[in-house]
Amino acid sequence: MIQVAQILFILSVLVILHEFGHYLTAKMFKMRVEKFYLFMDVGFSLIKKKIGETEWGIGWLPLGGYVKISGMIDESMDADQMKQEPQPWEFRSKPAWQRLIVMLGGIIVNILLAIFIYSLTFSTTGQKTISTDKIQQNGLAFGEVGHKVGFKNGDKIISIDGKEYKDFKFVSMSVLFGDKVEIERAGKKMEIQLTDEEKGEIIKKEGKGFVGARYPVTNFFVDSIGKNSNGILRFDEIIGANDKKFTYVDELFEVLRNKNADSVSFLVKRDNKEFVVKTKIDSTGTKGLSLKSILFSENFNLNNAVVGEMTEDSEAKKSGLDFNDKILEINNKKINDYKDFKKELSLVKPNGLVKIKIDRDSKISVINSKVNKKGRIGVGLKDNTESAFVVRNKMSLGKAIPEACALTWDMFKYNINSFKLILRPKTGAYTQVKSPIGIARQLPDAWDWEFIWNFTALFSIGLAFMNLLPIPGLDGGHALFTIVEMITGKKLSDKAAGYVQTGGMIFLLSLMALTFGKDIYQLILDKLIN
Template sequence: MIQVGQILFILSVLVILHEFGHYITARMFKVRVEKFYLFMDAGFSLLKKKIGDTEWGIGWLPIGGYVKLAGMVDESMDMEQMKQEPQPWEFRSKPAWQRLIIMLGGIIVNILLAWFLYTVVYTTYGQKYVSTEKIQKNGLSFGETGLHAGFQNGDRILSVDGVHQARFNRLVLDALLGDNIEIERNGEKKTIVLTDEHKAEILSKEGRGFVGARNQLSQVIIDSVTPVKNKPSVFMAGDQIKAFGNKSFFYFDQLTDELKKHKNQTVQLTVLRNETPVTLALPVDKDGNVGFGETVFFGPSLEMTDSFVNEVVSGSEAEKAKVQKNDIITGFDNKEFKQFSEFKSELKKSADKDITLNIIRDSKKMALPAHVGSDGKLGFGLASKNQPSYEIVNKLSLGEAFPEAVKESWQLLIYNVKQFKLILRPKTEAYKHVKSPVGIARALPDTWNWEFIWNFTALFSIGLAFMNLLPIPGLDGGHALFTIAEMITGKTLSEKAMGHVQTAGMIILLTLMALTFGNDIYQLVVDKLL
């Protein structure tokens, strides 16, 4: 429900302000606004009230909103009004330049909103990103799709299409949207060309997770175990991999690369189990895999007393229990745990129950009453004093934040253009990954976090501005295109032709919406059933 609440809140803010952009510019040029609706009122509305000439309301279908301007062919498809003599207060009676401003009013407000939100975020929470230089200091680790595309574990990405990217999350996106990726491998520079087929495989299987930081083997622990094809795993939760045969490795990907050299063989793997070395006979399949990606999930090997709370999720049970950053959590109900994996495993057994959390704060032991969520979580994150931090946080002044907000909004607009071009290349199959509000809501965090919400709203606002700029009839960009053509040629489309164009545009938009909503709803049902 929190995810639904977040997407409804974000959509409401964006739709109301976008439509307000049309409303305020229309009123500025004395155009009568007949309706102002949040969400669509197909058939009926949830709430409505007429104030002056305008009916204000909330529709039942949360896929947007609209303002109905007198004398304009829009989503309402009200052609009867267009048969009457034009009136001074109607949209069609205004000069083309005024109509163009009204059409672009929503887009302008979306961009201004992004500028405002990013400025607030940068001055309040700081400008945060993962440093490319820090995360790939010792090279990167790649998933199967990345390796198949030609990368090797340990590669460093220098640039994409000749441009260096300081932010790692942007670097990954650049790699998926670009073509020529310059890397450094063993001191030599090489170029990898990502084909559309490579991109299709990456997007369908691993997405942005196809590349990441290299995990040190000493800091990786088997977090939980599930059987494969009804066969029990040889691993146990809490196992820590120590060596392969008589070889030891520094990075986890070095171990997996070595295992690929022993396809269709059974190898000896040494793990540390309850502080005791145990040797396991591990079968390697024809692809060089031993089931790490299928049977186990990996988490950092966190020693409880050597870790500290680095995040408390807003609205979470941990926040209600007054857990604070830098607290050291030792256990709960007077049970102490050495590894974080052991703590998580026991915590899940106490799902939806009250516990007493044992912590150390400022060298003092404390006991905090807490309630464990139904998912077996409290809502905090840990970091190890011994683990490297890749994040950079720059808290900016107002004078510094605003230019950065403008720059960020411009970059996001460029990324929207690149992503749209990628969607139009069928071989990448990127069109399969377009999300409706249902799909977006499922990807949102299940706890309320204002920093995330305002960042996401600003991001979404730029996306909405770009979408409305597209020259598709029914969108602001389509209306603006016809108005610009009129300003250049001096000729206007007839009401009848405009009606046909609007109908065609609405059919296109509704078809696209039906496909994206249908795909996300189908996936939601499948996930619930399986």
């Protein structure tokens, strides 16, 4: 429900301000605005009230919103009004340049909103970046597909199409946008060129997570393991193989990757003792250990960790545990790290009870939760300690505004490059287009204002870009015909405009039906699997 509330809040802010851009510019040129609606009022509205000449309301269908301007063919598809003689207060009676400004009013407000949010954020909490230099200090770790397309663990990405990126969050997607990736490997510079098919494989199988930081192997433990464990147990730390100790966890993954019944002697740490376990590695998972059969978790300290996730049927939630609670003890034993948390829960019998001591807003209390058949209480912990790779640059408002403008432009270009990628069928990027349902599922389970406002700014830029596309039914489609009229002096007839608007709406509704259908299908599938 938190995710649903967040996406509805974000959409409401964006739609209201976008439509207010149209409303404000229309009123500026003395046009009559008949309706201002958040969401669509197909058949009926949830709330409505007429103030002056405008009906203000909230529709029942959460698919955007609209402003109905007299004398304009828009989402309302009011063709009867267009058959009457034009009136001075109507959209169609105004000069083309005024109509163009009205059409772009929503887009302009979306851009200004992003700049406002970024400016406020940079001058209060600071501009948050993931330092490329810091995250690449020991090189990068790549997933299976990353290795397949030519990268190796330890590589450093120097530039993409000749451009260097100081903020690492732009790097992974820029690799997919670009053609030439310059890397440094073992002190030597070289180039990697990815085909559309290779980019498609990254998008389909690993996404932006195909590349990341290298983490010490001692920070990870075996969280679950398949039937062919061959002596490896849950909560073990695998710290080496074949007489060689690992430094980074990706070295362990490299041993487990693409092996076919190979014998390996693992150096294992269990209860602070080290010993060797001989086993077989099989990438299929049928004859031995594989990345498919073993799950590793990061063992972070719980000093700054809180409940960050809850399943819908969470036993702990039923017992009173809530988001942002800090877990101190389980069954009277102090919990120091994530491994302790998992280990203590594993000692409780399925369907048994566990006593959890928590800190909620500096108040200590104890709850008794049931453990389900799988030995879980249905929660996940989130480490609130800011990553060592994060840099925050707090600045004055005077410096924040130009920085906000620069970031807004960079994010607008990001949308342009994403759209180009979608138009290249071999990449399969079009399969990743998400509806609000898909977007909501990616939002955090707990309310985080910093995340929400930054996501709102990002979404606002995306909305501005989408509406600028020259597709009938969108602001960009209206703007295109108005610009053509300004150049040629010829205006599209109302009848032709009606046909174009209808075609555009059919196209957009079909696209929405496909994306919603895909995300609903995935939601149902995930529910059935889990």
